[in-house]
Amino acid sequence: MAEGTFAGAVNCMDGRTQEPVINYLKETLGVDYVDAITEPGPIKLLAENTDPRVETIKTRCDISLRKHHAVAFAVVSHYDCAGNPVEKEEQMQQLEASIKLLRSWYPEVAIYGLWVDDAWSVTEVVADVPA
Numbered sequence: 001m002a003e004g005t006f007a008g009a010v011n012c013m014d015g016r017t018q019e020p021v022i023n024y025l026k027e028t029l030g031v032d033y034v035d036a037i038t039e040p041g042p043i044k045l046l047a048e049n050t051d052p053r054v055e056t057i058k059t060r061c062d063i064s065l066r067k068h069h070a071v072a073f074a075v076v077s078h079y080d081c082a083g084n085p086v087e088k089e090e091q092m093q094q095l096e097a098s099i100k101l102l103r104s105w106y107p108e109v110a111i112y113g114l115w116v117d118d119a120w121s122v123t124e125v126v127a128d129v130p131a
C-alpha cells in the first residue's frame, strides 16, 4: 500500500495550474501527495458528461480513492483555459455540475471546487464536505 496521505486533483493539463493546485491542497488539506488527473478543460467534459474521456477520468479518480485512499478531490477551473475558453461565470456553472457528478460517484469524500486566477493563485469556490 502507498505510504503517505493523498488527495486527487481533477485539473486542467495547463502547466500553469499544476504547482499552485498541488501546493494549495498540500497546505490546506495537509496531504503528502496530490494525484494528477488532467485533461484540457476537464470541467467542460464533466459538466456535459457526454465525452468518452469522462469514463477515464472516473477510472483515474477510482485509483486515487481506492488505492491511495484519497481524503478529498479537487476539481479545478482557471483563467485563460485553452481547452475551455469561456468566461469565468460559465466556468463556475460547469464547476458546480462537475462537483455534482463527482458527488454521485463518491458519496463519502470531500470535494472542493477551485478557481486559479490570472496571478495563478488558488481560491476555494465550493467546499462539498459530507457530514
Ligand SMILES: [Zn+2]
Binding pocket: 012, 013, 014, 040, 041, 078, 080, 081, 082, 083, 084
Ligand atoms: Zn485549462
